[in-house]
Amino acid sequence: MHSPSMADIRRIALINNPVLRNVLITQSYYELSEIIMSRTGAVANWCTFATWASRQAGQSIRKEDLQRTLEARVDIKLLKEFQALIAIASEMGIGSSISVRLHALVKNSLFTSVVDRIGEAVAKGNKKVFEEIGFQFARFIAECFDNTEPDLQRCELFCREMLDGDPPDGQQYLKRAFTNYYMAFFERDEQLRLERLLLANLQIGFHEQTRLQPEILESLNAAFTGKDIFRKEVIDFLFPPGSWLSQVRFLYLKATGKTSRLEAAIDRLIMELQHLVRKQITAYLMTLNLPHESLLLSKDLQRTYPKVLSCLSYKDLVELMAKIDTTPESLKESGAEDWADLTDRMHFITELFRCYQFDEQLYEPAFKPEQVEAMKRGEVPMGRL
Template identity: 40%
Template structure:
């Protein structure tokens, strides 16, 4: 049975959620989002009496997204392909963190403007970083905020007078995602039921079903950003050639068009093979990154492969009709961990199918409540710096 965690750090308020979502620097914002999910997950589990909630999975998914947001997927891919020890790439990794801190992917900094001015192999990774960062904030400012609002209302505590849940649900929009919040309404109702339920098996199934419904809403909302992250920008020959020409000769913009244009086409054509290779590489790298989920204990879930994990003991009983209906909607004919690998993570149905198995297999896993960052890293984050070490 899952241990019941305590809230630990100060519970993020709705105002805290709003402050985090307003952080301009995407890499730093992602770290604060990940930590906030961890605090929300622990506080929520303390009320439900154990078992995972959606924020538990969001913690580690957000931590994984941070690697793409920081542009570190390419370094990891190179290390894996060359079979190099991690320490060999440590100097490059440290330099990359310094460049990120100075605004490598930030158009408001001088370094960021220079990088964006010259189209090259890094462009697709910057494009994917931006899409994943927007998706990370998009989900947090909606679902993370609702978790904070739910907890702040005192639902499931002795201070709950009975009308708090109704008032909370009234603040959620009707209708289906991506615009409606019907699935969130159902999920938070189920969480409230789980908080009042004494039977462990019934409570576990209510939590699992609520997690699936929020995951369904989340993945529907994220579909545009996932597709965008996988779709590297096209390489425009003339425009790229002009950028290269400007980089080689800053005064080229004042040249006569009769001289400037042919040279731009020539330079753009020469760079085309490199750009095409970069486009193919980025889709492979980003697909691999999106289909990887690193978990506590140095475990890795490869989302393209079947889970080698049994179902959680607390969910071993027969599934109720509502749960069976959702599992069927996710393409799961039975609640098992077989045949769940997603061949193409861009497909919503494939993602939901895998998530149904992942949430079931890890429902009793207490290690998911482990802190994602060390105290030293949290101090650096509070000071507005990107921490050292594994993030």
């Protein structure tokens, strides 16, 4: 198994093509996960989960399905706000074919710009996490992995290169996480070893999610940005700038106050579209596809805790669980009501990491061998990604 080096991480992070960069990030996480498991055995580490999260991110980066989902589930013509706008425009003598053309404008402008903004935000977050945490995993493997006996000084030297303090700026949780991974390599108490590994995963997860908060908000709120631009596009559509007669008419109607009803109708339509689109974006982004199942992140996990993790005793783990899991001994309310809320999000992730720590489906490759060969040549692979 190839072990991604620090130079590999830097090189991949600098790739401008977001689609190629994403598949290489996903594959690198898989490779890093396999290397870590060569020391821990078949126990999921943070990179194991990151493999599938990055693969899921690839759908948004490649702009797959979301535009079709918006078009299928947001029926513009049935909206009362759309019908009211058409009625007002008709009263003002703005053409009889406006309905079909305005419908096309919404699809081709609003939906497309929303999908583009989501793709950009997700790609930015995918790169941001990889070049920080992926790099630290590669450095950890290079500097601490070949010890056959614990060398705490070596681990401390490794951690010293990271920043003190809490996220988003500090890397204190990463220091603690890699220390727990390192100590787990040599831990003879099996219960403590497995709880240390869970703790390390959660510590990195907390750091990662805190760092990603801006990009997650940007993705979920993509429908609420660019409102003024879209509003201008609708007005320009109704009163084409290239037609001086149309512009004269618009200025006259505005001067006499007769455009107020039309502009208010445009704003009501935009507001309704924003709420409907945000609902669909949330549902789309709150899905995690694993090899043999799809998880809706808004739903409680339908699992039980692995027996060995059903009752936690390691002090540091219990303390962190109390901070990030509102129901530390139950899967009740594990579904995230609002993915933009860090506390809600971490509650779900905590339960996910705990329930799936020994799930063998997570250890499967994310891509076929021929796809890996293509991406290593610098090509976007063919087939389903």
